[in-house]
Amino acid sequence: MAASVDVRNLEHSYGVQRVVRGLSFTLDQGAIGCLLGPSGCGKTTVLRCLAGFEPVQGGSIALAGREVSAPGRIVPPEARRIGMVFQDYALFPHLCVAANVGFAFGRRPSPDQHRRVAEMLSLVGLEGAARTYPHELSGGQQQRVALARALAPEPDLLLLDEPFSNLDVDLRERLSLEVRSIIKATGTTAILVTHDQHEAFAIADEIGIMHEGRIEQWDSPYDLYHQPTTRFIADFVGQGVFLRGIVAGPARVVTELGDLDTGAPLLAADGYAVDVLVRPDDIVHDDAAPWQAEVVAKAFRGADFLYTLVLPSGSRVLSLVPSHHNHALGEKIGIRLAIDHVVAFPAAS
Amino acid sequence: MFLQDAPEGGVQYWELLVSGLGWTLAVSACAWVIALLLGSAIGTLRTTHRAWVTRVGNAWVELFRNIPLLVQMFLWYFVAPEFVPALKSWVIAADPAHAQFLSAVLCLGLFTSARIAEQVRAGIQSLPQGQRLAGMALGLREPQVYRYVLLPMAFRIIIPPLTSETMNLIKNSSIALTIGLAELTFRAREIGEYTFHFFEAFSAATLIYVAIAMAANRVMALVERRTAVPGYIAHGAK
Numbered sequence: 001m002a003a004s005v006d007v008r009n010l011e012h013s014y015g016v017q018r019v020v021r022g023l024s025f026t027l028d029q030g031a032i033g034c035l036l037g038p039s040g041c042g043k044t045t046v047l048r049c050l051a052g053f054e055p056v057q058g059g060s061i062a063l064a065g066r067e068v069s070a071p072g073r074i075v076p077p078e079a080r081r082i083g084m085v086f087q088d089y090a091l092f093p094h095l096c097v098a099a100n101v102g103f104a105f106g107r108r109p110s111p112d113q114h115r116r117v118a119e120m121l122s123l124v125g126l127e128g129a130a131r132t133y134p135h136e137l138s139g140g141q142q143q144r145v146a147l148a149r150a151l152a153p154e155p156d157l158l159l160l161d162e163p164f165s166n167l168d169v170d171l172r173e174r175l176s177l178e179v180r181s182i183i184k185a186t187g188t189t190a191i192l193v194t195h196d197q198h199e200a201f202a203i204a205d206e207i208g209i210m211h212e213g214r215i216e217q218w219d220s221p222y223d224l225y226h227q228p229t230t231r232f233i234a235d236f237v238g239q240g241v242f243l244r245g246i247v248a249g250p251a252r253v254v255t256e257l258g259d260l261d262t263g264a265p266l267l268a269a270d271g272y273a274v275d276v277l278v279r280p281d282d283i284v285h286d287d288a289a290p291w292q293a294e295v296v297a298k299a300f301r302g303a304d305f306l307y308t309l310v311l312p313s314g315s316r317v318l319s320l321v322p323s324h325h326n327h328a329l330g331e332k333i334g335i336r337l338a339i340d341h342v343v344a345f346p347a348a349s
Numbered sequence: 350m351f352l353q354d355a356p357e358g359g360v361q362y363w364e365l366l367v368s369g370l371g372w373t374l375a376v377s378a379c380a381w382v383i384a385l386l387l388g389s390a391i392g393t394l395r396t397t398h399r400a401w402v403t404r405v406g407n408a409w410v411e412l413f414r415n416i417p418l419l420v421q422m423f424l425w426y427f428v429a430p431e432f433v434p435a436l437k438s439w440v441i442a443a444d445p446a447h448a449q450f451l452s453a454v455l456c457l458g459l460f461t462s463a464r465i466a467e468q469v470r471a472g473i474q475s476l477p478q479g480q481r482l483a484g485m486a487l488g489l490r491e492p493q494v495y496r497y498v499l500l501p502m503a504f505r506i507i508i509p510p511l512t513s514e515t516m517n518l519i520k521n522s523s524i525a526l527t528i529g530l531a532e533l534t535f536r537a538r539e540i541g542e543y544t545f546h547f548f549e550a551f552s553a554a555t556l557i558y559v560a561i562a563m564a565a566n567r568v569m570a571l572v573e574r575r576t577a578v579p580g581y582i583a584h585g586a587k
């Protein structure tokens with residue numbers, strides 16, 4: 001099956017500044033992809049290129065097997081069969097909710113199209129709001145209207161630009177799951193752009209981490225977290241620190257907190273210094289453990305504490321500990337490593 | 350005093366004021382239609398991303414904004430016909446009142462169109478960028494984006510400055526007396542000169558101007574209330 005979205009070696013510059021540098025990815029029909037990256041990494045520019053708002057200076061974009069962007073060639077946005085949800089929703093304030101959702105059908109929608117609008121409103125749970133105006137709705141409701149409006153004309157591709165950034169954190173988490181189920185219910189291929197990894201993890205099937213105008217790794221959320229391929233990704237995704245280790249055998253690393261079995265052979269000779277990625281959930285509090293660390297900071301998070309610990313060598317690690325283990329600052333606690341997937345990079349100098 | 354007969358034409362003075370009011374209203378109404386149509390078109394063109402269209406729009410606005418209104422009135426009445434032979438022969442043959450009316454309407458209409466163009470541009474540019482993009486993403490071509498997305502909101506936003514512009518236009522129409530159009534101010538002065546009751550004549554004219562301007566204001570306020578978007582602008586004009 002041909003990929004629904006096929007981006008190859010995309011290049012885009014604003015003046016002399018190269019914002020997108022040879023970016024490629026593909027996305028299958030019905031999948032939800034996400035471009036995740038810090039602000040300024042070029043992710044919104046990629047989305048604008050996909051939508052047809054920006055020309056491309058190199059590479060190509062094909063949607064549903066049809067080339068829509070290449071240098072000197074651009075299919076305009078209105079002819080791309082895309083739907084877009086904007087950061088500020090961009091609902092039309094002078095039109096009621098039903099007119100917003102049915103906007104793509106023109107001013108005199110057919111009975112079928114009327115039915116489609118009603119269907120979309122019930123899909124997003126706003127059946128009763130058809131006659132209200134955007135500014136009379138809450139942020140979460142406006143966002144669902146924006147989603148219904150984008151999905152109503154059955155686009156080949158749905159684009160979402162930081163769709164949750166205007167919502168408060170509680171709502172964000174709930175809505176992102178809801179949005180995922182709505183998109184999945186329609187079977188639409190979608191691409192989300194965000195800097196918030198919780199959002200990305202909650203919605204996307206596949207995530208591309210963007211760094212300096214490229215995709216550094218394109219993978220499932222699980223693999224990004226557990227098997228980052230570069231230091232940048234290990235740092236960017238989730239919390240964690242690097243712990244110095246020395247290679248001691250084909251699949252063995254010695255660290256301050258004991259020996260680790262890497263599972264797979266390392267591509268480094270014995271005695272080579274590496275940095276092992278240690279996530280907060282990789283460090284388990286265990287009074288019987290032979291290793292001790294001093295609590296230097298703690299953050300209460302309800303179900304657990306996030307402790308910052310200093311090892312005898314001076315290295316710092318983070319540890320997630322159930323909240324009934326309430327230790328004071330300065331106290332020494334027993335810890336041990338419990339790493340399932342060992343991820344190590346050549347030691348930074 | 351207003352019930353006395355005027356020296357000419359067998360009419361009473363109040364009838365002179367009414368005829369002046371008629372010209373004032375006619376000039377203002379015609380000029381307003383021209384100003385609104387041209388102003389909207391030029392203001393809209395100035396927000397498109399085509400360089401030469403924007404430049405033509407900017408030139409238009411600067412031309413009509415930077416020349417004093419009184420000078421423009423003289424240019425339209427005395428100078429313009431010199432450049433257009435057909436117009437000149439018509440001006441000579443026609444009833445002078447018609448030529449004065451046409452000049453005044455063109456002058457006020459074009460002058461005000463430049464000001465309305467500025468407001469329309471500001472109104473469109475005050476809308477978030479996403480509105481235009483959302484329209485395009487939903488399958489609209491550029492003219493449709495303006496027609497169905499941008500202009501409906503832009504006009505709602507600029508109703509208050511448009512109201513002042515309308516009132517200004519009505520008051521500016523008094524400048525037409527300088528080219529001899531017998532509008533309200535012209536008649537008030539005429540009555541003053543015949544009767545030496547300048548105070549009464551201009552008091553009457555003042556009251557009439559205030560009444561027209563307030564009526565225009567009320568009409569615009571009604572339009573503003575009727576077109577208010579629920580929840581968007583909290584309170585329309587009262």
